[in-house]
Amino acid sequence: MFFPVFDGMGWALFGAALAAGLAGAGSAIGVGIAGNAGNGVLSEKPDLFGKVLVLQALPGTQGIYGFLVAVLMLVKLQWITGNPISLTVEQGLLYFAAAMPIAIGGLISGIYQGKVAASSILMTGKRPELSTRGITMTALVETYAILALLVSILMWTQLQG
Numbered sequence: 817m818f819f820p821v822f823d824g825m826g827w828a829l830f831g832a833a834l835a836a837g838l839a840g841a842g843s844a845i846g847v848g849i850a851g852n853a854g855n856g857v858l859s860e861k862p863d864l865f866g867k868v869l870v871l872q873a874l875p876g877t878q879g880i881y882g883f884l885v886a887v888l889m890l891v892k893l894q895w896i897t898g899n900p901i902s903l904t905v906e907q908g909l910l911y912f913a914a915a916m917p918i919a920i921g922g923l924i925s926g927i928y929q930g931k932v933a934a935s936s937i938l939m940t941g942k943r944p945e946l947s948t949r950g951i952t953m954t955a956l957v958e959t960y961a962i963l964a965l966l967v968s969i970l971m972w973t974q975l976q977g
């Protein structure tokens with residue numbers, strides 16, 4: 817066994833923590849990357865704040881998706897109520913596996929969405945009329961975060977407690 821100290825609940829909680837933590841880290845990094853570009857543009861063109869803010873905020877959704885999956889898991893585990901269910905190691909590993917799509921997908925897509933958002937912010941700084949194209953390009957990366965979220969939720973619906 818990889819981590820013999822983990823029982824079933826330990827694996828399930830580890831998965832929930834990674835879903836929230838890694839997807840949240842991807843969002844934080846992505847929003848930070850976009851924010852760096854946004855500050856540069858806004859120092860010269862403060863009137864573009866609204867357009868820049870939308871682009872900077874887009875990479876933040878992955879963290880929300882990871883948080884959602886973590887909360888769904890904690891509810892199903894009855895961890896929040898203080899009366900957690902009992903899980904075998906195999907069941908715990910299934911919870912862990914269900915968390916991995918959004919954990920990994922959220923981390924990677926959040927970072928790359930931040931990079932696309934940063935480029936879109938720079939484009940908006942030069943040609944403000946093209947900001948919606950930048951939003952579209954940035955939103956394309958979101959597709960893969962949504963797919964990861966859907967896979968995690970579909971796997972979660974099949975979990976037994």
